[in-house]
Amino acid sequence: MARAVTNQRKATNTLFAWAIGLLIFFPILWTILTSFKTEAQAINDPPIFFFFDWTLENYAAVMERSDYAKFLWNSIIIAVGSTILGVIIAVPAAWSMAFVPSKRTKDILLWMLSTKMLPAVGVLYPIYLIFIQLGILDSRIGLVVVLMLINLPIIVWMLYTYFKEIPVDILEAARMDGASLRDEIVHVLTPMAIPGIASTVLLNIILAWNEAFWTLNLTAAKAAPLTAFIASYSSPEGLFFAKLSAASTMAIAPILIMGWFSQKQLVRGLTFGAVK
Amino acid sequence: MGRFVLDKVSKSFGDTEVIPPLDLTIEDGEFTVFVGPSGCGKSTLLRLIAGLEDVSGGQVSIDGQDMTSVPPAKRGLSMVFQSYALYPHMTVRKNIAFPLRMAKMDKAEIKKRVDEAAEVLNLTDYLHRKPGQLSGGQRQRVAIGRAIVREPSAFLFDEPLSNLDAALRVGMRLEISEMHKRLATTMIYVTHDQVEAMTMADKIVVLQAGVIEQVGSPLELYRAPRNVFVAGFIGSPKMNLLTGPEAEKHDATTIGIRPEHISISNESGMWEGTVGVSEHLGSDSFFHVKCDAFEHPLTVRAGGELQMSYGAKVFLTPDAAHMHTFDAEGLRIG
Numbered sequence: 001m002a003r004a005v006t007n008q009r010k011a012t013n014t015l016f017a018w019a020i021g022l023l024i025f026f027p028i029l030w031t032i033l034t035s036f037k038t039e040a041q042a043i044n045d046p047p048i049f050f051f052f053d054w055t056l057e058n059y060a061a062v063m064e065r066s067d068y069a070k071f072l073w074n075s076i077i078i079a080v081g082s083t084i085l086g087v088i089i090a091v092p093a094a095w096s097m098a099f100v101p102s103k104r105t106k107d108i109l110l111w112m113l114s115t116k117m118l119p120a121v122g123v124l125y126p127i128y129l130i131f132i133q134l135g136i137l138d139s140r141i142g143l144v145v146v147l148m149l150i151n152l153p154i155i156v157w158m159l160y161t162y163f164k165e166i167p168v169d170i171l172e173a174a175r176m177d178g179a180s181l182r183d184e185i186v187h188v189l190t191p192m193a194i195p196g197i198a199s200t201v202l203l204n205i206i207l208a209w210n211e212a213f214w215t216l217n218l219t220a221a222k223a224a225p226l227t228a229f230i231a232s233y234s235s236p237e238g239l240f241f242a243k244l245s246a247a248s249t250m251a252i253a254p255i256l257i258m259g260w261f262s263q264k265q266l267v268r269g270l271t272f273g274a275v276k
Numbered sequence: 277m278g279r280f281v282l283d284k285v286s287k288s289f290g291d292t293e294v295i296p297p298l299d300l301t302i303e304d305g306e307f308t309v310f311v312g313p314s315g316c317g318k319s320t321l322l323r324l325i326a327g328l329e330d331v332s333g334g335q336v337s338i339d340g341q342d343m344t345s346v347p348p349a350k351r352g353l354s355m356v357f358q359s360y361a362l363y364p365h366m367t368v369r370k371n372i373a374f375p376l377r378m379a380k381m382d383k384a385e386i387k388k389r390v391d392e393a394a395e396v397l398n399l400t401d402y403l404h405r406k407p408g409q410l411s412g413g414q415r416q417r418v419a420i421g422r423a424i425v426r427e428p429s430a431f432l433f434d435e436p437l438s439n440l441d442a443a444l445r446v447g448m449r450l451e452i453s454e455m456h457k458r459l460a461t462t463m464i465y466v467t468h469d470q471v472e473a474m475t476m477a478d479k480i481v482v483l484q485a486g487v488i489e490q491v492g493s494p495l496e497l498y499r500a501p502r503n504v505f506v507a508g509f510i511g512s513p514k515m516n517l518l519t520g521p522e523a524e525k526h527d528a529t530t531i532g533i534r535p536e537h538i539s540i541s542n543e544s545g546m547w548e549g550t551v552g553v554s555e556h557l558g559s560d561s562f563f564h565v566k567c568d569a570f571e572h573p574l575t576v577r578a579g580g581e582l583q584m585s586y587g588a589k590v591f592l593t594p595d596a597a598h599m600h601t602f603d604a605e606g607l608r609i610g
Contacts, residue, residue, distance in 0.1 A: 167359065167361070169357050169359045169361035170361045170362075170363060170364075172328050172348075172355075172357070172361065173355065173357060173361035173362075173363075173422075174363075174374070175327075175328065175347070175348045175349050176326060176328075176348050176349070176353065176354060176355040176432075177349075177354075177374050177375035177378055177422065177426075178349045178350075178375050178378035178379055178426070179349060179374075179378050180349060180378075183378055187374075188363060191365045192363075192364065192365055194365075
């Protein structure tokens with residue numbers, strides 16, 4: 001029997017869901033609102049919600065002071081580049097773990113994930129030295145590689161979960177049909193796993209886009225992405241909340257828009273396999 | 277061409293030996309059925325031939341060539357899976373064309389062959405559909421289409437009809453037999469259904485616990501089962517297997533008599549008993565008769581019109597010419 005849901009109950013649930021949603025979204029909303037205030041209104045006590053003098057002067061100031069396009073371009077290259085590189089490496093890895101597992105496969109997966117538990121700063125020094133040795137400090141290629149490595153365990157883990165859902169029969173049929181390992185992965189496995197791969201890609205672009213520790217520590221002027229762009233507004237001259245907010249809004253806007261349009265895909269990806 | 281020789285082929289998963297070393301020869305053009313209860317290793321044996329599993333020992337040769345360590349893609353065999361295993365993201369046309377594409381055949385030839393296969397299998401109207409939009413029977417046809425386009429040296433079928441409903445199953449059984457007559461290609465077919473085995477096979481291989489119990493034509497197996505297991509497995513309804521003093525009269529531990537080789541009468545006969553459940557199929561009637569001489573009731577086949585009421589007293593007489601006798605090890609005496 002279907003569970004009876006009264007209208008009143010439905011309304012309460014909806015209200016509750018909206019309240020939680022708003023609570024989670026509030027910091028972002030506040031940042032966006034603040035970006036349209038004057039500096040004085042931004043730090044007004046009590047805080048002003050909607051009724052302030054809406055202004056675009058912060059955006060003008062930010063655009064004038066820094067080269068937004070350059071930061072944006074760096075962010076795109078680093079986020080998309082590290083994700084694509086990661087997926088190219090992770091697909092064969094996840095294939096072998098899902099379809100020809102050894103006794104240690106589960107352990108390897110856990111061990112890979114455990115690297116995410118290490119505080120990043122613990123390996124900053126060696127990685128910094130390696131970057132100097134290789135001459136890739138403050139280069140986009142360096143960041144692409146580092147962020148790919150940082151997120152690789154998650155990419156492999158996610159793809160592994162999706163691949164496990166694909167019936168082995170179909171891959172065996174491909175083998176019987178004369179497909180080489182490469183054909184099997186390119187023509188059968190990957191197309192069947194497209195929804196899973198798409199949500200993995202989306203999530204990893206978001207993770208790489210927002211990654212601040214490595215991008216701040218390994219870049220200076222040339223390869224700095226939007227995280228460094230935000231950080232440059234929180235520094236020595238004192239805090240300018242309105243300009244900082246404007247910079248933040250500009251930094252998160254692209255990823256927010258992408259997330260909005262792909263939310264169906266993202267939610268499906270993140271709950272994939274939970275319900276048969 | 278497709279002649280298979282298995283030489284001392286064995287398979288273990290970890291410490292469990294599922295197939296002890298066995299020898300088997302399958303002649304070119306033969307329709308061979310592997311039959312046995314579930315878990316008897318018949319599918320594993322097929323997968324060893326396909327190359328989808330590695331053998332733990334022994335040698336698999338096809339047409340005189342050692343194929344033991346050749347990957348499945350290079351063995352030149354086609355396989356139809358129980359689950360059909362169609363590529364869900366491809367249309368029917370692309371599914372059938374896939375093996376040809378893998379063989380790097382040119383596009384015009386691929387199109388021609390796919391159209392031909394679709395024609396034969398009544399799939400022409402469905403070529404643009406995806407497998408998800410097809411019925412079970414149509415999916416099965418696509419799976420078969422994908423297997424035949426390549427003109428393999430042999431077809432392997434792994435319980436291909438178990439997911440179909442009864443009526444469709446009988447139809448597909450005929451179609452597969454028809455296809456075998458037309459193509460004259462070796463076919464190896466795995467099933468747990470002895471009716472499928474009897475109706476389709478040139479040669480039946482009966483397996484139990486990874487061991488070959490008997491190899492022979494359907495009628496050889498029916499007429500002269502090598503042991504009690506084969507006797508009980510082949511034939512429907514099952515052969516009556518009787519033990520006790522009656523068996524000892526024939527110097528045997530077990531005697532076997534098929535339901536169709538017992539006559540039933542109201543007046544006189546060798547064994548006296550009472551009628552239990554009757555099953556009327558129209559063409560035949562089956563009576564389950566409890567005799568004092570035996571522990572289990574006997575199944576008897578009679579004409580379709582014969583009526584016997586529940587609890588009626590009857591006499592049964594076995595046809596001595598069709599009696600099977602088995603020794604203490606279960607092996608056939610005569």
